[in-house]
Amino acid sequence: MPAPELFADPIVEAKDVHFSFAQQSIYRGLNLLIPRGKVTVIMGASGCGKSTFLSLLGGRLQPSSGQVLFDGQSVAALSNNQLFAMRRKMGMLFQSSALLTDLSVFENVAFPLREQTDLPEALIRILVLLKLEMVGLRGARAVMPGELSGGMQRRVALARAIALDPKMVLYDEPFVGLDPISMGVIVKLIRELNDALGLTSIVVTHDVVEGRAIADYLYLLGGGKVIGQGTADEISRSTLPEVRQFMNGLPDGPVEYHYPATEYRRDLGLTPERAAR
Amino acid sequence: MKPLAALGRWVLAALARLGAAVLFLLRALGGSVRVLPRFSLVLEQLYCLGVLTMLITVVSGLFVGMVLGLQGYYQLVNFSAESSLGLVVALFLVRELGPVLSALLFAGRAGSALTGEIGLMKATEQLSAMEMMAVDPIVRIIGPRLLAGVLAMPLLAAMFSAVGVLGGYLIGHGQFGVDAGVYWSSMQNGVELFADVLNGIIKSVVFGFVITWVALFEGYHATPTSEGVSRATTRTVVTSSLAILGGDYILTALMFGGW
Amino acid sequence: MKHKGIGRGIEIWVGVFVLGGLAALAMLAMQVSDAGGGGGATFRVHADFSNVGGLNEKAPVMVGGVRIGRVGEISINKENYRAVVGMDINAGYDNLPIDTSASILTAGLLGAQYVGLQPGAEEFYLQHGDRVAITQSAIQLESLISQFMFSQGKSKPSESP
Structure with missing residues (x-):
């Protein structure tokens, strides 16, 4: 499915990554490639572990199994000094900006x-x-x-x-909490910096419009795996129900609207027999 | 069986936390050593921890010394031993009150501020951002603070004691007319440089170390929310105050018991 | 250093803080504790007492209420079982006559004990290693009281100050 020329020399590669945090499984066999010199957008619903991928890539968390490779090197296997050397090649924009106050x-x-x-x-x-x-x-x-x-x-x-x-800049939810003008400024900056400085950009976001607008390539995560990938157009044309639900913002679909619960009427004390009578 | 299980769980959690604190301390010590070439970072923290705590320490020391002068005189005059006032005031201050009270003030003023600062840096991802900029926060943030805390505390305790002795003199000589020469000479005859003054300083170094350790650990391991940070700040004051008072008993028993 | 965040004002204040702390330490060492007085040269004079009472090492040695030295050592003479007090007199007071007498006195009723020297009239002066011949032991309050109680109405206390 992925265009071969785009992935001839990927800068980042995730190979069958499993990761769980606080007894909660976040990744169950994540596989993805990040093309060099492009803006790659990783999208997914809140809480699906999009930002976790940036932490794994930065070496701040370690996968339970599988590998995250940066320039062909497994991040988790690096020594402390090598890790710091690698981070010098990465810039990261945090959701809260994280400026030193x-x-x-x-x-x-x-x-x-x-x-x-x-x-x-x-x-x-x-x-x-x-x-x-x-x-x-x-x-x-x-x-x-x-x-x-x-x-x-x-x-x-x-x-x-x-x-x-840096060679690569990671953006963690760069559009959250911004007014439309600031949002437009950031979209423009990500694109301009990427092309002018020859960077590779990874943008993690759940904003469909902006994500689609800047993406050279797009991944959609769900259930700890990649559920859809391709250029913005390819993703938009996808017929997979999970992908369609996310991209179109439908409240109900494969991702259920209801939190798992017991049967509604039983919960209210209306047992089926009594209700039937 | 339920309370027993609860007790067991509590003990295990406490042990795990202690273990984490010790591991953190080892890293922090490494960080202090590695930050030494950049001493200006330590100076900056000496300002935050030392200078900003100096005023409250000196004022408290003065009042405590004055109270000691009053109470000491009222008791000693019953035995017409008011000539020993200087000795009583100085021994109380140098051995106990100086190190302990200045440490409690330090825990309340500087320790809580440290925890709040580090906790907030964690909550606003500043520490994570440093890591991603290939800057080790243990070296850049924790190391200089630990060093500054250990350096500042004995100086503060010495100021507390010195000002307190002057406060006692103010009351003893100024209000009750104890002879100045008698006040100072009874002190000099009874207070020993090594057994009393030096042991007091050693106490304050230990207290400074423990307070800074607790404060940094609580901040670094705070839950990164505003509620988590405020709870960590409270824990810093409670834990370090208890550690000061308990540690003071142990240190006193070790230092003055045998001599 | 290359870091620019630290301003001049902070540096000055830290300087004030460190100097203040060191001054306080110096005061504790020199003015509050005994390190200040014990610094100068002294010479050692001995005196024998039958009883030193509660005299401690480091207790002051005074002439007319002025401190001229301190007790450096208290030991026992193995031959006659008398207490030997070694006094370190400040080198400046090298004109104490050899017939000076020493007594162990108490500051106040229950205060600390010290050695009081009563200078004599001889023209030779005490030197290092000399012995003060005339001494008077400490008054022991309890023996004083018991003597007083048992001898009431009979004779006067045999050993009174």
Whole structure:
């Protein structure tokens, strides 16, 4: 089903990943490939473990079985130093932006540069202003993160995520809680940064419209597995009921509207016999 | 059988938590060593933990010393032994009240702030973000705080005791007219540098270590919600206060029992 | 350091804090404890007592209420079973006459005990290793009371201060 040329040299590969957390099985045999240099969107209902994939990929969680490969290397098998070296090639945008609240916007973007490099102050300044300009916030450099709107905080976090010129940027729910304008700004930024900097982008989201708008390739997760994949058009044309339910936002379907419960009338005390009488 | 099972479960949970705390401490110690080359991070924390706790410590020390002067004088004058006032005030402060009370203040002021700060950093994914930026929060965040706590506590305790001795002098000499020379010389004759002053300092180092450890552990392992953080903050104050008072008994028995 | 987040004000305050703490430590060491007085040169003079009562090492040695040294050692003479008190006199007081007398006194009724020296009139002075010949032991309150009770109406206490 996947287009072969897209996956000739995948940057990330998940091979039969099983993962459970707090006695709850989240992945039951997850298999997916992330094409290099593209924007890949991973979608799924809330609580289906989309963000968990980013944690596995970043080495912050370990799969119970199976492998997550980054550039052909199993993340879980890396030593601590190798793991840190790998993370330097990744930027990550957290849902809550996760800016360091006691540092200014400038210092937040400068943080990875100061921690990871020995660059002179003058060069750090240039690099930080360059990244801030990319997200349009060069003028807000002296402001503290708390004084910015949620959308701007996310843009600062994005500038910070690309400060070290990573190969890959991970976006965890980048559209959540934003007004339509900010949302549009983020969509545009993800696409522009991906193409201009030659990045690979992985976007985890449950927003169908935005997800479809930026995706070069799209995965739909459900029940701990990939239930649908393809380009945005392919996914939209899918006839699989699970996929159709999610993409069209239908309340009932293969994913049931009702939380599993006992029979309704019995729960209310109306036993079938009495009701029949 | 039910209460027995509950007790067993409670003990197991407590042991597991203690084990986690010890593992965390080992990592934190490693982090403190690795952060040493970047001492400015420690200085920053000395400000947050030391300087901001200094005022409350000094003021409390003054009042405690003054109360000791009052109570000590009222009791000693019954035996016409008010010449020993300086000795009584100084021994109480240097051996017990200085280290213990300043540690309790430190737990309330700095320990709770530490837990809140770390817990909030966890809740807002700042710690995760650092990990993803290939920055180890144990080195960058935990290490300097542990070092600063251990460094700040003895200095604070010394300030508490010194100001307290002055407070006792203020009352003894100023209000009751105990001779200044007698006040200071009775102190110098009775207080010993190693047995009393140094042991008091050792106590405060231990307390500083324990408070910072508890505070950092509670913050780092807090449930990442606002409720979880506030509960962790409460636990920090309760646990470290109990540890201070219990530990003080053990340390006193070890230090002063044999000598 | 390369990290810029730490400002000048913070550095100054940390400096104040550390200096304040060290000053407090120094005060505890020099002013509150005995380390300050014991620093100078001293010479050792011995005195024999039949009873030292509750005298402790480090107790002050005073002349006319002024401290001139302290008790460095209390031991027992194995031959005559008398207590030997070694006093470390500050080197500045090197003009105590050799007929100086020593007595063990109490500050207040129940206060700490100390050695009081009563200078004599000789022109030779006590030197390191000398012995004070005239001594008066500690008054023991309990023996004083019992003597008083048993000898009431008879004779005066045999050994009174």
